[in-house]
Amino acid sequence: xxxxxxxxxxxxxxxxxxxxxxxxxxxFSTDTFDPRCGVAIGDMxxxxxxxEEAGLVSLTDDALFDVPFWNEVMEEGPELWSAxxxxxxxxxxxxxxxxxxAEPLLVPQAEAEMHLPFLVAEFTDFYAGKHHAVxxxxxxxxxxxxxxxxxxxxxxxxxxxxxxxVVSGSDVRRPWGQLKSPEHDKPAFLPSRRFDLELEMGxxxxxxxxxxxxxxxxxxxxxxxxxxxxxxxxxxxxxxxxPLGPFQAKxxxxxxxxxxxxxxxxxxxxxDTPEREVDLLDHLKDTGPMLYDIDLAVSLAPEGxxxxxxxxxxxxxxxxxxxxxxxxxxxxxxPMTPGDLLGSGTISGPTKPERGSLLELSWGGKEPLTLESGxxxxxxxxxxxxxxxxxxxxxxxxxxxxxxxxxxxxxxDNPYER
Amino acid sequence: xxxxxxxxxxxxxxxxxxxxxxxxxxxFSTDTFDPRCGVAIGDMxxxxxxxEEAGLVSLTDDALFDVPFWNEVMEEGPELWSAxxxxxxxxxxxxxxxxxxAEPLLVPQAEAEMHLPFLVAEFTDFYAGKHHAVxxxxxxxxxxxxxxxxxxxxxxxxxxxxxxxVVSGSDVRRPWGQLKSPEHDKPAFLPSRRFDLELEMGxxxxxxxxxxxxxxxxxxxxxxxxxxxxxxxxxxxxxxxxPLGPFQAKxxxxxxxxxxxxxxxxxxxxxDTPEREVDLLDHLKDTGPMLYDIDLAVSLAPEGxxxxxxxxxxxxxxxxxxxxxxxxxxxxxxPMTPGDLLGSGTISGPTKPERGSLLELSWGGKEPLTLESGxxxxxxxxxxxxxxxxxxxxxxxxxxxxxxxxxxxxxxDNPYER
Numbered sequence: 031x032x033x034x035x036x037x038x039x040x041x042x043x044x045x046x047x048x049x050x051x052x053x054x055x056x057x058f059s060t061d062t063f064d065p066r067c068g069v070a071i072g073d074m075x076x077x078x079x080x081x082e083e084a085g086l087v088s089l090t091d092d093a094l095f096d097v098p099f100w101n102e103v104m105e106e107g108p109e110l111w112s113a114x115x116x117x118x119x120x121x122x123x124x125x126x127x128x129x130x131x132a133e134p135l136l137v138p139q140a141e142a143e144m145h146l147p148f149l150v151a152e153f154t155d156f157y158a159g160k161h162h163a164v165x166x167x168x169x170x171x172x173x174x175x176x177x178x179x180x181x182x183x184x185x186x187x188x189x190x191x192x193x194x195x196v197v198s199g200s201d202v203r204r205p206w207g208q209l210k211s212p213e214h215d216k217p218a219f220l221p222s223r224r225f226d227l228e229l230e231m232g233x234x235x236x237x238x239x240x241x242x243x244x245x246x247x248x249x250x251x252x253x254x255x256x257x258x259x260x261x262x263x264x265x266x267x268x269x270x271x272x273p274l275g276p277f278q279a280k281x282x283x284x285x286x287x288x289x290x291x292x293x294x295x296x297x298x299x300x301x302d303t304p305e306r307e308v309d310l311l312d313h314l315k316d317t318g319p320m321l322y323d324i325d326l327a328v329s330l331a332p333e334g335x336x337x338x339x340x341x342x343x344x345x346x347x348x349x350x351x352x353x354x355x356x357x358x359x360x361x362x363x364x365p366m367t368p369g370d371l372l373g374s375g376t377i378s379g380p381t382k383p384e385r386g387s388l389l390e391l392s393w394g395g396k397e398p399l400t401l402e403s404g405x406x407x408x409x410x411x412x413x414x415x416x417x418x419x420x421x422x423x424x425x426x427x428x429x430x431x432x433x434x435x436x437x438x439x440x441x442x443d444n445p446y447e448r
Numbered sequence: 449x450x451x452x453x454x455x456x457x458x459x460x461x462x463x464x465x466x467x468x469x470x471x472x473x474x475x476f477s478t479d480t481f482d483p484r485c486g487v488a489i490g491d492m493x494x495x496x497x498x499x500e501e502a503g504l505v506s507l508t509d510d511a512l513f514d515v516p517f518w519n520e521v522m523e524e525g526p527e528l529w530s531a532x533x534x535x536x537x538x539x540x541x542x543x544x545x546x547x548x549x550a551e552p553l554l555v556p557q558a559e560a561e562m563h564l565p566f567l568v569a570e571f572t573d574f575y576a577g578k579h580h581a582v583x584x585x586x587x588x589x590x591x592x593x594x595x596x597x598x599x600x601x602x603x604x605x606x607x608x609x610x611x612x613x614v615v616s617g618s619d620v621r622r623p624w625g626q627l628k629s630p631e632h633d634k635p636a637f638l639p640s641r642r643f644d645l646e647l648e649m650g651x652x653x654x655x656x657x658x659x660x661x662x663x664x665x666x667x668x669x670x671x672x673x674x675x676x677x678x679x680x681x682x683x684x685x686x687x688x689x690x691p692l693g694p695f696q697a698k699x700x701x702x703x704x705x706x707x708x709x710x711x712x713x714x715x716x717x718x719x720d721t722p723e724r725e726v727d728l729l730d731h732l733k734d735t736g737p738m739l740y741d742i743d744l745a746v747s748l749a750p751e752g753x754x755x756x757x758x759x760x761x762x763x764x765x766x767x768x769x770x771x772x773x774x775x776x777x778x779x780x781x782x783p784m785t786p787g788d789l790l791g792s793g794t795i796s797g798p799t800k801p802e803r804g805s806l807l808e809l810s811w812g813g814k815e816p817l818t819l820e821s822g823x824x825x826x827x828x829x830x831x832x833x834x835x836x837x838x839x840x841x842x843x844x845x846x847x848x849x850x851x852x853x854x855x856x857x858x859x860x861d862n863p864y865e866r
Contacts, residue, residue: 151611152570152609152610152611157691157692178690178691179628180626180628180635180687180688180690183626183635184626184635184687184688186688186691186692186695187692187695188606188607188692188693188695189606189607189608189609189695190607191570191607191782192570193569193570193782193783193784193785194782194783203781205779205780205781206660206779206780206781207779207780208598208601208602208729208776208779210597210598217598217601217602217729218729219729219730219731219779241860241863242624242860242863242864244864263780266780269598269602270598270602270604271691271692271693272596272598273575273596273604273689273693274575274604274605274606274689274693274694275606275689275691275692275693275694276692276693277604277605277606277607278776278777278779278780278782279780281777281780281781281782282780282781282782283781311626311635311636311637312637312864313637313864358626358696359696359699361623361624361625361626361637361696362623362624362625362681362684362696362697362699362700363621363623363624363699363700363701364609364611364612364696364699364700365611365612366611367611442659442660445659445660446660446662446730446731
């Protein structure tokens, strides 16, 4: 696969995140247009509502784009997904006979405000990055007991809070919570002092299931991927998480990048999961390359200061593919719904600059990072802007995700004293 | 408060679960009518869709009852809730001038099939029954470490799976899952052998919030209550729950009773939470009686055999009211949504016959229960029908919940060998 050419000239650069090979799906609005589905091509967005109204896209009896979310497309299933991608490719490809009709339907990304691209049905967050799990386990339980006994046998996950999911660009308010410092005998209600990011990929479930699905079936159910930052209050988490897992520590916000990069666009970048120490049980075994080779980076910019890249890694470090995670998620008969979002778990590589959280980068706050501005960080400070980046690199082209960013606002005054 | 009289004669018995004092909200269908909102009165259901169409109920500009769920009513907020209850009371009260118009809108409950009364936005399950937590903790960690250090300071909860929620009467399929018996070194994929119930109450969040709410505000946000059975696969849970909490063990099904008993109907039964060992932090402190005096019972009927009552307790055993749980849930800024369902946690009393799960009743399977049919049980067997009951007892009247029942179907053949 090489770069496919579009009549939208900006899409034809080898490093542009949104070439014809990508065609990611988002929801945008402008001063003129209320929120609606759109497809990124170069620096532009193809307005899918108007494209459908104009008869340029017409694959179903009922309208797909009269709503400002992609769930209705998802629910149609893989055949429609494929036909839709083919049709959009035709419309914006170099030499397309549709150019004249389509050109007025393009909106510059610079004029668009992005919204959540889909209605999040439920959110599940996994813990499937082995370097991350080993790092965190070593800090909390020592190197010998770093990985829990189940970790190499199932993708450990917990249910998160769908209502916490926000689109990139949304500010994130530092949370209050109940904390207990080791030096105090009693807990206190305070703003979090160890507020952190987690670099993750999010897989979006496109079709429903109501019983156990195989890894192969799960792979076919996944509509696409986004970057995901699972903001985490480490001090709230430490006090609350035993015995039933993280709760308020993860409920403040979960940011995702605005463009759904489809599984189809990522097809050339499929790769194997890392080598395994123990065989998985049959129902979770890899049946082919279902992970993706996606370069990832994290940058941190203090307020009014330039950004420093604080981590760089790759999605291929994840130990269980989203297909394996989804298969495991369904084992109990748990019904899965279009719009379910599965966080991969924090992605860290084997070396220090590859760690996907400040908890790991600062080793629990003991080894502060020095930023290019000269400031140091253990955890996030008010005014910090955190940005995740992701891209798959093909032969002369790039499949980009757009950025996933958020700025930390100071905690409210005590929210109960008003 | 005493029994209020209705012209629906069956509603006037002192033990009938649905007198005029109750008026619980459900969704029903019949051979003639597709699913729609209804209000139980005695043995009948008032069809709210037709009542609205006939102009008998008309409190808003837009229709509230053109959809088969109560979420639109919830979203209107407490003033509308109060006006609606007042209007329905007028319609079905003894001597009502509306009797002639309303009588044709009644449907016998015997002819109705019940559906989920609301769209479940998200489901959170708490662990707020102290006797339950002490029993489980003692089994797993010994009596000295029974309660985790945080337990007396915050209502411990975890996010559950909204898609698992089903209405009473739905069969429950025994799940498969990854298990590891202490006598094996490796996990295996098997049907659960320790499938259990959990007796809980469910509180339904009626109005939205997007920042921390006080206990008083939380109390006002709760629309009503249902019985809730949080089916639990103990063997799956034991293997998966460290370090991030229960996941597939709780995802097969969560049954709720079909009638939402409103907070208004339960008003006369408000009571205090149990005495506390330690003071709560200010933002979680009780500000008045916000728990309810509701008698609860559990019965188990093996296939084709009579039922045995296996537990009897009261909602007042719960250590944190739903208002306290909801206030805690919001501390991080977690947005709450109409239709969020909060499970109270398993409700157990101090003595053995008051325990709300088989895990506790059979003390981890070591002390089998003997049923009236002569059979014994440690955990649930295929064909068992489990029923939860709940009622508040007033002066000559009863506020009933209807039953919350489910029958265990045998596990599928290996779902991955097909």
